[in-house]
Amino acid sequence: MSSRKKTIPSPLGKDREGLFQIAQDWFQQQSWKPFAFQKESWTAFLQGKHGLLNAPTGSGKTYALWFPIVLNYIKNNPDYKTKHKKGLKAIWITPLRALSQEIKQSAERITEDLGTQMTVGVRTGDTSTKERARQKNKMPDLLITTPESLQLLLSSKGYDKVFKDCSAIVIDEWHELLGTKRGVQMELALSRLKTVSKDLRIWGISATIGNLEQARQVLLGPETKAYDNSVLIRAKLNKKITVKSIIPKEMETFPWRGHLGLRLLEDVVPIINNSKTTLLFTNTRSQCEIWFQKILEQHPEYAGEFAMHHGSVNKETRLWVEQAIRNESLKAVVCTSSLDLGVDFAPVETVVQIGGPKGVARFLQRAGRSGHQPGKESVIHFLPTHAMELIEASAMQKAVQNAAVEDRIPYLNSFDVLLQYLTTLAVSDGFYPNEIFREVKQTFCYQAITEDHWQWLLNFLVMGSQSLKTYDEYQKVEVEEDGKFKVNNRGIAMRHRFQIGTIVGDASIQVRYQKGGYIGSIEEFFISKLAPGDVFTFAGRNLEFIRIKGMQAHVRNSNKRTNKVPSWMGGRLSFSAQMSELLRQELYTAASPNPSKGGEQSEEIRALKPMFDKQREESKVPKPDEFLIETFKTRDGYHHLFYPFEGRGVHEAMSSLLAYRISLLTPITCSLAYNDYGFELLSDKPIDIQEVLDNNLFTVDYMRSDLQKSLNSNEMARRKFRDIAVISGMVFTGYPDKGIKMKHLQSSSQLLFDVFKDFEADNLLYQQAFTETFEHQLEEGRLRMALERIAKQEIVWKQCTKPTPFSFPIITDRLREKLSSEKLADRIKRMTKVLMK
Template identity: 45%
Template structure:
């Protein structure tokens, strides 16, 4: 007897629920053997829509068999995060006992213990919740085809988080293999925040088709803003909003349980410590959660949220996705979310149940983020959600997949070629690139033929390609995945005669700057470095000394096009004298100074400000295209001008615009023409304007790691980030000199353009700038929009203390020039916590000056 929709409806009724129409549509589609994509708001019931569809079609009801054996593997549930995996497994297990279904639920992630892995090696559970990496690892089993013989349905949760990156491509390849084994496999994707659902459906189900189900359930999403008590008319990115601490504490007091989201792990560490200092009585009631903490810490925090025992949790994207914490009443977002989808996702962590409203409160870290807050609320209301696009033909992922499939029973090249082209990312893969990939895994290409370690796959006497040695097989299994970061060092307490428990992991690049006795914040504690040994950082508790804050890679997010457009709409309304909401009314004094000294950007104009100072001639340009595009755009324009006039530039960028500073005069009214923004020969000009070779070298480290050229080491003997960088750099130079047609070199260059510089968005920005009216404004002093860009440039050559002093003097002078209307205290800097979290341990150094006509690239940190 199989469970019917009637039984599912009865189970829903026992929970006090009624099925939604979209859930019943999914049940019907799966009953008819259809695949598809379910798009519904957070907390609307997507999980049970697809889970009960699987139970209706495949589960056998009644009591367990006489051998007490559960059903074989029938459903695979793919999740992008470990925290989400554990939560999903609990949700899937809930109805099984009530419905008397003889299924068991299993977890397979990086956190799964060896004993559980061994059990799964003997027999996989009826439904397995796993990640893309763990699924690929399962496919490397010699008996993989037999192990997956009973698989009937695959669900991809939070599909939008995988769609646009290499993890999603890895999953596409795994899906192609599973579909080849079972052409009737039913596949469903789940998502709450996708702006291009048709593309998402096509990528997931390629080359087949399926049904797009919209979960149009009523969901109130409230976005409001915590207004600062005073307004800075000359803001700068770097305060981290800690002056808003009293208001944040007041907001947390009004709710039983809250989540406080930050955009970086460093920011989370600082905010957790600040909350604890402000409310010592909350010790044990507030917690910290981010991906570098140990699994035990994260599990404890998640259980506390589930049980409603925690007052607040300061977190990062580690709690962004689909985790069901019903007690959470409030969500606070520190700083701009930088994207509409991210804001909606985080808002959905509150009221995470059908029919319950979700509320997110934005906490601005500087005055201009009030404008972003107003723009974000309008964009959410209009559902202007960002699109996610799948990468195309990443060869490093393909090379890794070839070795994986050689382990998983072996492959015949012609058959695997046809199978790989069933993955959307490789649908146009040509025979030449396929032949190159085969040669690369067989002998390392033209330049590595003499080295046995790169003969990773060889055909046997029957023409089946297999991995020739156990050692190479072990190395490959330990390297599966597409997530690449600096080497992580385990942080442990120092104990005399031994070590204490692990607190988590920190990137090697941060620890390398510290000496024994230095202090840093980690896991919500002030720690003193004792020693570093065997990839382990030993620490003891410290007190009373100024700490550094670990800086993790991947924490800086550019402003999305959708949110940037909404922001410019707000500024355009202000230019017309319209201040329609509380945020814009509050920031009005700043905007009035900007209007009086220069102008406000609009959707039809491109604002350019020109300033002469003791430093030289400044151009401030405001395309509002995000930091990645501005970096490429600033270098491009500087290079094009330098071809016409010998000049050297220094560059600073943020999400709103960029600054070009030259020691000699530049007639910007002459050069800022539509021709300067032309997109013809864009790729050649971008590569010429940047140190593209060095950027490609850095990108190649990730590609070399994914493609299996470099091995990060065995457990307890991992190689350092410097060793890995040196190894990948050696390969880079060898290929450039002896194998210049190596396709991994071309991929590195392509990824620099597509990811680091976002050249597609850069071209779109150039087209838009050509259509706008150029509004050049000579200014006598930095405007509220220009001031943050000056601060970005100052950061590079100053220590924190000197930077704070200089900013304080500048702000006092600017506020005096602006006249009445500013804050009672022109600036309250004291000893600020800069958003560039490594600035706290930065030593003073003099800025470098370029002697060539090419622009000098400057890193920036403003949000």
Template identity: 50%
Template sequence: MNPIAEVWFFNQGWQPHGFQKETWKAIAAGRSGLLNAPTGFGKTFALWFGILQHYYEDKHFRRRQKKFKTTKLHALWITPLRALSKEIYKATQAVSAELELDYRIELRTGDTTTAQRQKQRTSPPQALITTPESVHLILASKGAADYFKHLEFIVVDEWHELMGSKRGVLVELALSRLKAINPKLKIWGVSATIGNLEEAQKILLGKDHKGVLVRAQIQKKLSIETVFPDNLERFPWAGHLGIKLLDKVVDIVNRYGTTLIFTNTRSQAEIWYQHIITAYPEFAGLLAIHHGSLSDEIRQWVEQALHEGKLKAVVCTSSLDLGVDFRPVDCVVQIGSPKGIARFLQRAGRSGHRPYETSHIYYVPTNSLEIIEGDSLKYAVAHHIVEQRIPYIRSFDVLLQYLMTLAVGDGLEANVVFEEVKKTHCFESITEDEFAQCMAMLVHGGKSLSAYADFHRLVLVDGLYKVESRKLAMRHRLSVGAIVSDLMMRVKFMSGKYLGSIEESFISRLKAGDVFWFSGRQLELIQVRNIEAIVKPSTRKTGVVPSWMGGRFSISPDLGVAIRHSFSHIHKRSGKSDEIKFLQPLFKEQEKRSGLPQEDELLVEYIHTRYGYHLFVYPFEGKLVHEGVAQVLAYRFGKIQPVTFSIASNEYGFELLSATPFSIDQKLITELLAPSHLHQDITAGINVQEMARRRFRDIAGIAGLVFQGYPGKQMKSKHLQANAGLFFSVFEDYDPQNLLLRQAYDEVFDFQLEEGRMQRAFDRISSHRIVLTFPDKLTPFAFPIFSESFRERYSNEDWQSRLENLKLQLEGKIE
């Protein structure tokens, strides 16, 4: 038993869990590791008391410590969020205060003042709680090696969250340097349950690590309940149901002490907050909203009020997903599909944040068909299906930033740093030539930028590459980090009239001449100029529907598997879940009008309406994959028959709509959905170059090719895009093998188009039986997808009433 922990636990009247004792034992034996335990069971204390025990009881460390004239940094605790840093600080500070320990703990985040940072450099605390970016900022200062030389522990909190992003690459690179400074460094990670936990451990600790994986053998009790509407809509459309269930959501809120109401987008959070406060004014002062676009001051006030139990409910987004401990929260409501099983579990864990408490989560579907996901989520949880986190590899933009960081700090010895970097998961495949290219880009601008003095950034001094320009060093420190914001594009007529903003990820998929619906108008794209989409009115009757913020927030592959499994239950005679029983009238209507696919079947519908000729396909793979599959099908179709399509999609299927008839049969569908030559058809059928050009903006920013501006004087997005676009064109023309250029294309295929997932979808579909039907009217499955395109054809005022009339016609209630 850990003596310090024993005293503290006794004072609290608690007994430590088995996983806490196991962690203390591993730390005492000098091991590194990864800790996996449910929310609310004391993961922080499992590591913290191990660190304290080492500080006060390790004889070798105590002997070394006596030589020090000042305190040295003993432990570094890295978290992905400032709010989480504060949470860890409060918990650990409380231990030091109660036990009267002389173990000083401090925070270093974006909120830390310059004076505090300077003091932390000259008189370090024993423990520093910080973020990945702040660690790199310390590395970018003189004397960083001395500062970290005596470091004994690094803890990376919420490692699963960091690992699936470029911030995870920042952590990998920082660890590679800190391990070189102190080879005896002990590294620990804290991770929620993910599908590739062992891989997560290997990436954190290194390929040949001898670390331990501590898994808490504790099952967190979870209560999942689907909120059903009073009446089932047999012809649903996206979002029509959500607010209709407002009274039922408020009933749930009233049954519990404090409730978090999670939405998937900021606009959805704003809508729900306004509707609740308007319908129930008695919630004034008891209801709050929390999302990433709000000021730090507002968010901190909400978090503090949650801690103190002053709020009845908070409408929030993923801004409250991560492990901040709000003990008063005893219920969670999820509005709409959570899009992923891990996200659903993470949000559920925000409630009952105490040992052996039940986490209560209510799932509120936003359309009738989404009700089935209640069954899918229960199935996934019961069978322990949870997503993997896919790590980034070969992120040369982050590597270039890191090399600049070392050069701005103590300087870098190229061959030594190459060997360190090669030991990370992200760069284990890097060659000497590729590393030399990175160095060349920093020393003289590389193959295509050597004529410009601004890109002669590093100078070789006594065997070390350094940054001698104070201006360059300051600019670099202001640019450290790998978080990039999404860019909105202004939609304008040639005359200059401004119509509104749309996401660049949508516009980047279009070519000049393509038509799309926006603000109730049919518009043809003339050109993309910086961050403006120049358009003109079009009389064509077909067009693409924009995908909005959250529209790219697609269901995970694992949730897709669970949804397809739920659809296989439709045909069961007994033992059906409440969700599937409730949906029976919709499924009967679908079967009567078209067909109801089995788990190993793909349903395809060809329908002629007054709006055109529709081909509906239902792979149940998620909106992002469906957008890509639809574009590949449209391209392949165009090579066989002279026909142009509009595309619309949702999580369950997609629509190809043509103004002219086209012939279709089972053989042709099988050919169109063949998995062979997919990469070539994606490249030919989708404007990949423009997507890569847009992706390059973020890469150029992280790599330091474009400067984003000084605090309070950020460079305008259009200048950033123009500068990045210029580099992209230069590399395309004069340096086609440039590492950053290749990375832009790789990221488009891997993350934006999800080529791997598309390939798996085509492979899976190729083994399924195609069920082709020719309904005379829209079906319950088709109607939600049709409504996605329909709403963009009309102004905001009348699309809902028109869609409602169309639904009544389909139901035979009106002519």
């Protein structure tokens, strides 16, 4: 990129051509040329339209929307160089705090070069109290913030005056928010801002998703003026993405998921050495910690130019790593999805994906981090953590060729988020129910809300629910004489502001040195398993646990070796529907031992020939019209394996459903294990598979009621209800530094759950817990489709004498729950020896 010069805008015409000339002159000064999609966005914005821009990371999307925002200000203020009109003019929403500095730099570049005197500010959870107070008195012209911080602004008195002259709101990375409760939070904020800011233009930026049109409906409200006056702009940039698989020199015939791909560590070293900067993406924070440790152990020469980045590492370290990537002072960074989005650093040359990314969109997003400039080729290396993941690598190649990407399914009727939002409005200036009901009903999430629902929610705010109305603590909102709903109690208002947000994780505990230095945060469930003196690896160091004090874990550095690595609840990703479909297609190409008959085979599938040959010896590789079941006996018991290839989430539900239906035929107890490829029922006596087939136990009839009985759906709904109780404000999570322990949260939400179960089964929040369990956690819709597909396939039942390569990862997964890493590795060596005879 050329060195920057100050640009002086050409003489200003109020017409669009004059404004465009300013932008084009600026681009020319940078030796750039605006893309067609950027110009299209400028035109639509300046015409007063709303829109959704579909553009990949690194394509110049920030300039597609910062520019028209600034040009619009210039158009309305011809003497902008000498006079400055104060006040908030535009908001840029980012789902990740890490991106805010990057977006701020892009905005400042334009405002300064065009001599506009416009100020740019950031307001996120990382913003200091001093800076917030300053912003309260004098808002920046352009504000970069997160969905949560925007809600906090709506909870402050006189927010309507702050937003009244706001002309634009841009929601960046909309695909990340869609299909989450943060997305619902955004829908509600937009419904309010449309009323408060008369000249507001709403724009979303999204990477490619399957349901882009629906994404626009969710952003703007399906049947609203905003939707009718909107555009969908696609950046048609033919970005070349190349996927290179790291294929082991010796192929395992019996793949297992135990070694996290570390066997291929030395294959990664030349990739790191041949590029300026490499990002190594792992799927979980614990895998990230392990890879960081192992590479440094085996290659101490990387010390000082090798770093780690994940969401639990402290902010200073994360910012330092991001800056170091930008100025190319790091050779490689091991990271998680904390670097998936944005963080515009052009210099990243190479990306390595360790293990299957479980979804096409996530994979493309990560690939796009390399060659992160318009027109540059993106290269991503795929490192399998076990042999069967090479099938995923092969499926990814096809996904990239066909640009096949997942849908993001939006939430409907999230009453917990709506209650939080109504309390937010009641905390600030209060609200009149009729006015807000009209706004809420225009959102996608609440388009089907009824008067009865609304009445129930209002009663809930004022009295708590029917069964709780004798308790004062649930009565938060008062109704004033003119019918306005208002929170007048300062304590309630303060507690509410502390708890605004929809991300409810396991409670995090700060990890600090005994002398006070902050290292990062870990979920409570991991720390609760440690005894004083235990050593664990975190943030690239070996730490000895001393004690817990308040919400802090005190530690000291340790030289002891350890295999304890924090695991996070978010670490068990499941295949998307799109990914499962692609995986099956790839697997079917391996079904024929003779490729000329079975369609074109990829390099990865050919490399797996030893494994497929071994699979055929004992069992078979299923064809498209076949559903494979395997049974065999070991010293652990009778194994029954089923291979739908539908992803972990669907298999969890399907295995429970099948086990329950079998128990109705014969009293039997089984333990369940599942991964992305299939599931296992392990029992102490054999299950008659013929009887399972004769009784059509894979039917979709009575599916939901059988699921409810099979899964102890009460227990799952109870866990979901904890989050709903927190988001809706029924349970308070505590003040900063004095968090309430997860155990207490769990017990208070469980008490409420039981009260509703026994006395108030029509409680909307109680019902929502079950809806979310079935629709989101168990993916009921996908389960139904999978069962319908199996019903059309020919069932192939193989009675084997020993475990097969397909069954091996599932069996070892189950063993891992019981055995330490060393014992597991020994046991697997012995098993493999027996099987190879």
